[in-house]
Amino acid sequence: MELPTELIHATRFGKTRSAQSTALLEDYVELIADLLANEGEARPTDIARRLGVAHATAIKTVSRLKRAGLATARPYRGVFLTEKGEALAQRVRIRHRLVVDVLRAIGVPVEAAEADAEGIEHYVSEATLQAFARFLRGRS
Amino acid sequence: MELPTELIHATRFGKTRSAQSTALLEDYVELIADLLANEGEARPTDIARRLGVAHATAIKTVSRLKRAGLATARPYRGVFLTEKGEALAQRVRIRHRLVVDVLRAIGVPVEAAEADAEGIEHYVSEATLQAFARFLRGRS
DNA sequence: GTCAAAATAGAGCCTTGGCTACATTTCTAA
């Protein structure tokens, strides 16, 4: 122990920064999984509309997903998730629900809970997730 | 009511995106206030060390703070907060503590609570903050 | 007081994630 304060803080900020850089990919993967499940296909236009960005932005980010090994897509065909992408989507979905449920349990109004969870979900560690699950179990 | 689902989602993602763009400024302002209070001065080198970034990065971001009307700084002199910057720092500090306290109350280990709060704090709305405060009051 | 070390500043590069404008491909309705 006895790490200097600056290093402790720097480490925390570093974690936050790296979480930030994956937050967008997580949202895309979660959304694509949702579209595939509910609509049967995930087209760039639908992704863009749901995220509120221009279609060109969505297409560009999808190619980043491909580079990251999370998605596949052939020109003019729609987007699919790799095994890795599916697995991430699964984890993200669980996290999302857990965060919303905890916020609701604490007394946050449903719309605020859903909106805030969209940001919060990307910054919740394993340890915190487990505490969330325990907390919900303990009061059900 | 009866907004289309896509618009609801798009709005949430938009809020998250704009929160993300102010997250960094909030951390800087919070840190500068802390350094000013505890060390009497906030020098770019110290800011950089605490954030875990290169000093050039810190200097560049400080100039963004200046542009945003949150800080002042004269060459080779150290950084200060404007009224607006002080006010923001105040709000951020309160939010930070509230998030940590709620996480702790739910059973999150202290180190995880501190680390996760560093990210979560930027995505907590007014409504959620109020619910947090009520929750803590109700169980003290 | 001098001068070397430390701090500060600036230039220039990269990636991300927005955007608009334009080009191409696919789909669909007549």
Place this chain on the structure above:
DNA sequence: TTAGAAATGTAGCCAAGGCTCTATTTTGAC
């Protein structure tokens, strides 16, 4: 079957926020 609409893709722009490398200023030890 084919033209127009819709979807998709590409190019090029911008700002933010990282970085390294270099220059300048300030500070502190002697």
